[in-house]
Amino acid sequence: MLFSKETYVGRREALRRMVGSGLIVLFGNNDSPMNYPANVYKFRQDSSFLYFFGQHRDGLVGVIDADTGRETLIGDEIDIDDIVWYGSVTSVRQMAEECGVEASAPMSRLAELVGEAVRQGRQVHFLPPYRYDTQIQIMDLLGIHPSKQREAASLPLIQAVVKLRSKKSAEEIEELERASLIGYEMHTAAMRLCRPGVTEQYIGGVLDGIAAKLGSIVSFPSIVTMHGEILHGYPSARPLEAGRLMLCDAGAETLEHYCSDHTRTTPVDGRYTPRQRAIYDIVVACHDLALTQARPGVRWWDVHMAVCRLMTDRLKELGLMRGDTEEAVRAGAHALFLPHGLGHMMGMDVHDMEGLGQTNVGYDEETRPSGQFGTASLRFARRLEEGFVVTDEPGIYFIPDLIDLWRSQGTHAEFLNFEEIEKYKDFGGVRIEDDVLITADGCRFLGAKRIPYQAADVEEYPRRQREESPVAAE
Numbered sequence: 502m503l504f505s506k507e508t509y510v511g512r513r514e515a516l517r518r519m520v521g522s523g524l525i526v527l528f529g530n531n532d533s534p535m536n537y538p539a540n541v542y543k544f545r546q547d548s549s550f551l552y553f554f555g556q557h558r559d560g561l562v563g564v565i566d567a568d569t570g571r572e573t574l575i576g577d578e579i580d581i582d583d584i585v586w587y588g589s590v591t592s593v594r595q596m597a598e599e600c601g602v603e604a605s606a607p608m609s610r611l612a613e614l615v616g617e618a619v620r621q622g623r624q625v626h627f628l629p630p631y632r633y634d635t636q637i638q639i640m641d642l643l644g645i646h647p648s649k650q651r652e653a654a655s656l657p658l659i660q661a662v663v664k665l666r667s668k669k670s671a672e673e674i675e676e677l678e679r680a681s682l683i684g685y686e687m688h689t690a691a692m693r694l695c696r697p698g699v700t701e702q703y704i705g706g707v708l709d710g711i712a713a714k715l716g717s718i719v720s721f722p723s724i725v726t727m728h729g730e731i732l733h734g735y736p737s738a739r740p741l742e743a744g745r746l747m748l749c750d751a752g753a754e755t756l757e758h759y760c761s762d763h764t765r766t767t768p769v770d771g772r773y774t775p776r777q778r779a780i781y782d783i784v785v786a787c788h789d790l791a792l793t794q795a796r797p798g799v800r801w802w803d804v805h806m807a808v809c810r811l812m813t814d815r816l817k818e819l820g821l822m823r824g825d826t827e828e829a830v831r832a833g834a835h836a837l838f839l840p841h842g843l844g845h846m847m848g849m850d851v852h853d854m855e856g857l858g859q860t861n862v863g864y865d866e867e868t869r870p871s872g873q874f875g876t877a878s879l880r881f882a883r884r885l886e887e888g889f890v891v892t893d894e895p896g897i898y899f900i901p902d903l904i905d906l907w908r909s910q911g912t913h914a915e916f917l918n919f920e921e922i923e924k925y926k927d928f929g930g931v932r933i934e935d936d937v938l939i940t941a942d943g944c945r946f947l948g949a950k951r952i953p954y955q956a957a958d959v960e961e962y963p964r965r966q967r968e969e970s971p972v973a974a975e
């Protein structure tokens with residue numbers, strides 16, 4: 502376990518108070534087969550289960566009776582076959598003791614506890630499940646079909662979990678700093694390797710290896726691509742080409758599953774062309790603007806919109822947009838270039854708590870989600886608080902199919918100079934992303950080491966590395 506027993510006891514006590522009554526059931530994850538039952542993906546515990554119980558084994562369920570305070574850690578002990586093949590593990594009873602839970606029980610007890618609560622007419626609280634085996638468990642226990650489980654999930658439980666997990670404690674921040682340091686190693690390796698002839702896949706493989714050797718796994722499938730305009734463009738076997746940009750969006754999870762998430766966009770042959778540099782510098786300005794605005798009390802929605810206005814102003818200077826900036830942004834014209842949000846919360850999930858519902862995590866009564874293309878993808882928008890961690894990740898993309906579609910439909914034609922935009926269809930995309938902690942009076946980057954992002958530093962970094970340490974730069 503990462504933290505002290507008292508930390509987990511305190512978190513569950515707070516959860517119990519917030520939910521108030523009923524039976525809280527928190528499902529841990531099970532092993533997940535790749536291609537036959539015994540050949541499994543690397544195990545990844547559910548983040549909320551980990552937050553409240555701290556235990557990494559598969560096949561566990563935590564039960565908290567919110568009325569009586571009685572807690573039970575449920576799971577079957579492993580058998581001798583498992584011990585022969587995989588080694589011995591801590592018993593469920595011992596794991597319960599470690600995290601301060603008074604009772605442990607085999608899996609058969611779960612149906613009894615839930616059945617008893619249902620018979621008494623008490624609410625059984627569960628979070629929206631995202632794995633099919635958990636959905637089957639819930640169907641067996643409560644008779645709710647998987648298609649109805651998201652709506653049947655407990656809103657009071659979701660809201661309590663979001664409230665607790667949103668604000669990162671000092672010890673969680675230390676762990677996030679560790680994740681960012683792994684991110685530094687991944688991204689600087691990618692920058693050193695970036696040159697004509699090296700494949701995207703090779704760089705992606707190196708990144709995955711660094712995440713695995715210094716932490717646990719990547720925090721999401723690494724994005725390494727010359728097609729930066731594809732927001733989640735996964736590495737291909739194509740060699741990098743001179744004159745193109747390589748967009749690399751990647752992060753790692755620590756052994757305790759705290760995440761990092763950074764993006765850098767590097768010129769394949771070491772120098773940005775004037776056209777690339779002009780777009781790149783706009784993204785840098787947007788990235789830096791967010792840092793000057795993010796502080797407790799400010800809505801992330803407003804930071805996102807300020808960035809959209811700056812981007813629009815600067816794209817007007819390049820002749821790609823026109824008209825009144827406010828009106829263009831209100832209409833959503835900038836989303837041709839920025840079809841995603843400025844950032845998302847980050848913690849034990851790279852899109853923190855996204856499984857609990859974007860509206861529940863990123864919005865509230867004051868800040869409501871938008872249905873407009875682009876703004877609808879802003880995953881987080883409400884007021885910032887000290888201890889929140891968000892990503893700051895503006896980008897500019899030239900997506901040929903989207904340009905063609907909007908041009909053919911005349912979408913936002915009063916704000917978009919399609920004649921000029923056409924010329925950028927071979928450009929790709931630029932994104933710059935850092936992980937930001939909201940402090941008492943502002944914000945700061947996570948990670949003691951800065952991955953270069955100013956254009957001159959990105960150009961300088963691989964050259965300097967090759968001079969200073971030719972072997973490490975290979």
Ligand code: GLY
Pocket residue numbers: 721750751762
């Ligand atoms: N960094 C990938 C994403 O946020 O979707």
